Amino acid sequence: MATIGQRNRLQFIILGLLNQQPQTGYDLAKAFENEIGEFWQAQHSQIYPMLKRLEAAGEITHEDTVTGEKLAKKQYTLTPTGREKLVAWVSQPSPELTPNKDEFILKLYFIKDVDDPRIQPMLREQYRLHQAQLAHLQQRQATVFPDTSTIDQAYGHYLILDHAIAREAHYVSWLTQYLTPED
Template identity: 45%
Template sequence: MGTLKYAILGLLNRNAMTGYELSKEFETTLFEFWNAKHSQIYPELKSLNAAGLIEYHVEITGNVLEKKVYTITDEGRRDFLSWEETLCPIQTATKDESRLRLFFLDSASSDFRLQFLEDQRQQHQAHLTHLLENQQKFDTVPPKEARAFSDYLVLRGAVLREEAALSWIEECLQLANQRKSNSASQKNRA
């Protein structure tokens, strides 16, 4: 079991949840820095249950709808806290398709290069706007003992990351436009 195990244990350490609610947390709360698909979460829940780290009870909703509500066990909490209270190395390399495409952008036409960079700028701007809207739910920085403090720190990191990415893309656009102008000037001189 990898890090997904601890993401699930951490969520269940906060609140009892159904598999559906866990999936929603990965889509909303954790999506900025960790993702997991529905098809990954349910097998992991089964493994965690078999290992005695979580347990569940069945709730009946309506006449027939059954749902499993998962909770962390004492053993699961100990395992999670052991992981949580261990220092870890920073993650410097991630898979980023847009940066991979940018790396090979010299293969594309000059017009597409600018189109690609402009599209990236617009996407980063839209994402930054979304993050800043999320940040408005915090009137002030929460107390460091509150759960919201950790949420705030991660959100601030996402805002700063997007601001840096947007600044970098704008610099890329500026450099690309300068190169385009320089190439045009050299052709006119020839």
């Protein structure tokens, strides 16, 4: 399955997640909403086919398990081949800046006039959104890393959360700069 044209980063991220611990497709889908949702997203409709593809390529295997009476689960695990491929990807430089997209910023861009009455409500809405997201992330940090001693065992996780928090905090403070007090 050549896949030369595009980078197919999803496969590596799935390998990375499975390397942390064997998981089901469902578990992976949750991870894309929670742990790493700030930096990559994928729906289950994208995950299940990819798991089949990775298994066909011999990079992962699965074990069927049953919960309760007959709920079938597939627990996926990395093979040595898969682990090699993961290590190669992680060790490889990532020399491009990731493209960013931000619909809100573009809307502001298209409103040329400083005094356009739409600007302040838009800024306030974004403020609410990002403030809420920031609070949510801080909450999670407090839960996952209650004290500094817990950081070292999951340094990557700590970094990722720290970065997400810093990013949101920064977005919020940028917005604040342009907000005028509400009447």
